[in-house]
Amino acid sequence: MNIVVCVKQVPDSAAQLTVEGGNISWGEAPLVINPWDEYAVEAALQKAGDLGGNVTVISMGKADETEALKHSLAMGCNEAVLISDPALAGSDNVAAARVLAAAIAKVDDVGLVFFGKQAIDSDTGTLPAQVARVLGWPTLTLVSAIDELSADGIKVERAIEEGRQVVKSRLPAVVSVIKDYGEPRYPSFMGIRKAARATIPVWALGELGIEAPAPVVAWPEVMAPQQREIATELITGGSPAEIAATLADKIMAEKVL
Amino acid sequence: MNFGLTEEHRMAQKMVRDFSQKEVAPIIQEYDRKQEMAPFILPRMGELGILGICIPEKYGGQGMDYISLGLACEELEAVDTTLRVVMSVHTGLCSMTIWQWGTEEQKQKFLVPLARGEKVGAGAFTEPGAGSDFSNIQATAKRDGDDYILNGEKMWISLASKADFALVTVRTQKNAAKPSGGLTAFIVDLTTPGVTRGDIHGKLGVRAGSTGWINFQDARVPAANRIGEEGEGFKVTMSAFDNGRYTVAAGATGLIRAALEASTDYANERKAFGRPIGQHQLIQSKIAHMTLNYEAAQLLYLKAGWLKNQGVRNTKETSAAKWFATEKSFEAANEAIQIHGAYGFSDEYNVERYLRNARGAVIYEGSNEIQQLIQASYALGERKDKALRMEMPAYEESV
Numbered sequence: 304m305n306i307v308v309c310v311k312q313v314p315d316s317a318a319q320l321t322v323e324g325g326n327i328s329w330g331e332a333p334l335v336i337n338p339w340d341e342y343a344v345e346a347a348l349q350k351a352g353d354l355g356g357n358v359t360v361i362s363m364g365k366a367d368e369t370e371a372l373k374h375s376l377a378m379g380c381n382e383a384v385l386i387s388d389p390a391l392a393g394s395d396n397v398a399a400a401r402v403l404a405a406a407i408a409k410v411d412d413v414g415l416v417f418f419g420k421q422a423i424d425s426d427t428g429t430l431p432a433q434v435a436r437v438l439g440w441p442t443l444t445l446v447s448a449i450d451e452l453s454a455d456g457i458k459v460e461r462a463i464e465e466g467r468q469v470v471k472s473r474l475p476a477v478v479s480v481i482k483d484y485g486e487p488r489y490p491s492f493m494g495i496r497k498a499a500r501a502t503i504p505v506w507a508l509g510e511l512g513i514e515a516p517a518p519v520v521a522w523p524e525v526m527a528p529q530q531r532e533i534a535t536e537l538i539t540g541g542s543p544a545e546i547a548a549t550l551a552d553k554i555m556a557e558k559v560l
Numbered sequence: 561m562n563f564g565l566t567e568e569h570r571m572a573q574k575m576v577r578d579f580s581q582k583e584v585a586p587i588i589q590e591y592d593r594k595q596e597m598a599p600f601i602l603p604r605m606g607e608l609g610i611l612g613i614c615i616p617e618k619y620g621g622q623g624m625d626y627i628s629l630g631l632a633c634e635e636l637e638a639v640d641t642t643l644r645v646v647m648s649v650h651t652g653l654c655s656m657t658i659w660q661w662g663t664e665e666q667k668q669k670f671l672v673p674l675a676r677g678e679k680v681g682a683g684a685f686t687e688p689g690a691g692s693d694f695s696n697i698q699a700t701a702k703r704d705g706d707d708y709i710l711n712g713e714k715m716w717i718s719l720a721s722k723a724d725f726a727l728v729t730v731r732t733q734k735n736a737a738k739p740s741g742g743l744t745a746f747i748v749d750l751t752t753p754g755v756t757r758g759d760i761h762g763k764l765g766v767r768a769g770s771t772g773w774i775n776f777q778d779a780r781v782p783a784a785n786r787i788g789e790e791g792e793g794f795k796v797t798m799s800a801f802d803n804g805r806y807t808v809a810a811g812a813t814g815l816i817r818a819a820l821e822a823s824t825d826y827a828n829e830r831k832a833f834g835r836p837i838g839q840h841q842l843i844q845s846k847i848a849h850m851t852l853n854y855e856a857a858q859l860l861y862l863k864a865g866w867l868k869n870q871g872v873r874n875t876k877e878t879s880a881a882k883w884f885a886t887e888k889s890f891e892a893a894n895e896a897i898q899i900h901g902a903y904g905f906s907d908e909y910n911v912e913r914y915l916r917n918a919r920g921a922v923i924y925e926g927s928n929e930i931q932q933l934i935q936a937s938y939a940l941g942e943r944k945d946k947a948l949r950m951e952m953p954a955y956e957e958s959v
Contacts, residue, residue: 476792489578492575492624493609496624
């Protein structure tokens with residue numbers, strides 16, 4: 304059984320985002336693999352041996368957006384595919400889920416699909432469940448550990464607000480992983496050399512055999528959040544108890560409590 | 561002419577940056593204060609392939625080019641000089657010299673474990689009484705059957721107490737026509753009986769690194785460990801410096817960048833006279849100089865790296881890159897302290913560590929006075945590169 308890992312290319316987290324004329328810009332900041340997706344790639348690479356198959360990394364983006372795919376190849380993924388078609392510009396999550404599901408269906412004998420828990424640009428965290436819904440497969444979100452994995456099924460630990468939840472599922476399934484899964488490996492130099500020379504196949508909608516899905520979400524207006532003035536005051540002098548009392552008075556005076 | 565880095569270069573650069581920023585930056589101040597080398601650094605750099613970055617795959621390395629070596633050194637020293645020093649001695653002085661001058665048997669025996677990071681290498685040239693005046697070193701080796709017997713002391717040797725092997729140059733002929741003609745190089749297993757070593761404490765900088773001494777007292781070294789012919793030790797050592805200096809130049813460029821980034825961050829944040837200090841022209845002047853010097857230092861080392869890739873001798877270019885980058889890194893760190901004001905004087909900020917670390921590189925790997933003599937001797941026509949019996953191989957992608 305093979306594994307697919309879906310990755311997204313996003314602006315570097317240190318980028319200064321601005322909004323001009325309704326368009327979001329990150330200036331000259333580099334585009335990188337979504338940091339959460341690195342955990343998904345790590346999970347896929349660790350588990351590939353258990354299923355005895357390859358790891359294919361898939362990304363959806365513009366024709367030249369191969370940075371995240373090459374990073375994943377350099378980490379050790381076997382194959383990479385870019386889904387790119389001008390008709391996909393402005394896709395929302397529902398459209399992206401249909402396109403990714405069609406791409407996953409084109410890969411032979413997929414047992415598991417990995418996602419990072421969310422992308423740092425759109426931050427919805429819903430795509431893994433949406434893709435699973437289109438495929439008709441179970442979805443296991445916010446996974447912190449995979450306890451058992453074989454062709455018969457998967458047993459995972461999910462991090463939820465109340466604590467940990469252990470869940471079993473049949474395969475194929477869609478899994479989104481969180482940071483607790485384990486620190487992603489760095490790309491190896493050998494992997495870098497391979498990735499830099501790789502020609503990444505591009506699948507357009509025609510190759511997926513689908514029409515461009517109509518988006519259901521519209522963005523009538525995009526604006527930068529209003530900046531708030533933050534006043535900082537350092538409470539000095541006196542004993543720790545006196546400083547704490549002064550702090551408590553100020554908190555009460557500001558009606559924070 | 562193409563000034564752009566390749567995708568491979570950028571990925572390698574990011575990988576080394578991620579390692580040094582994530583794993584070393586958070587702990588380096590603690591080890592600098594303790595004057596100890598963090599124990600994970602050497603094994604981790606070996607495991608990640610950084611130690612063998614530019615050595616061909618067939619000798620256990622990663623098969624990247626010389627520019628990648630420079631970029632890695634820049635990223636490493638942008639966090640701490642200690643990391644780059646490891647590259648200078650393990651990779652530049654020891655591994656690359658064996659690659660250039662070693663026999664196939666020596667490469668298999670010594671280079672392969674060094675490139676894989678299974679063994680650690682050092683370069684032992686300087687002595688208590690001879691640094692810049694290298695041709696007058698006093699340590700000796702005498703032939704005894706299939707061995708040489710080494711005696712003498714080496715001083716200011718990075719990784720002296722950590723390394724498994726050291727490339728050591730000693731005198732084998734006392735009355736050579738030219739003193740430099742009586743020198744011979746050896747690769748020495750530092751566990752050999754008669755070899756003792758230790759660390760030097762109380763250094764101004766590179767405190768999270770390991771610098772020490774190695775003493776040889778009737779240490780028996782197999783003749784099979786001789787690198788090059790008898791009497792070729794000076795040439796072997798100068799070849800080692802061509803690579804060591806390259807790593808120092810690239811690393812010092814990283815230190816300029818670190819000082820610049822610390823300065824711009826602080827200048828945007830700190831206010832004086834009602835506005836961020838970055839809006840004051842005298843602060844801008846300092847930052848402008850750092851920016852210019854960073855760009856120039858990077859161009860100098862990248863040109864040297866490009867020449868290395870072509871297999872062209874680069875003693876002049878590497879020397880210039882080392883001279884410029886180390887001088888400007890000290891200047892940048894000093895100005896960064898000035899920009900930080902009194903805070904820069906304390907170890908609450910990194911810039912005081914940058915200054916202490918930058919100072920050593922103006923002296924070691926050929927003092928900057930020696931670099932000036934090299935530049936002048938080329939310019940005056942007194943010095944010309946002569947073909948070596950063993951040249952540094954050009955970069956070959958598939959090797």
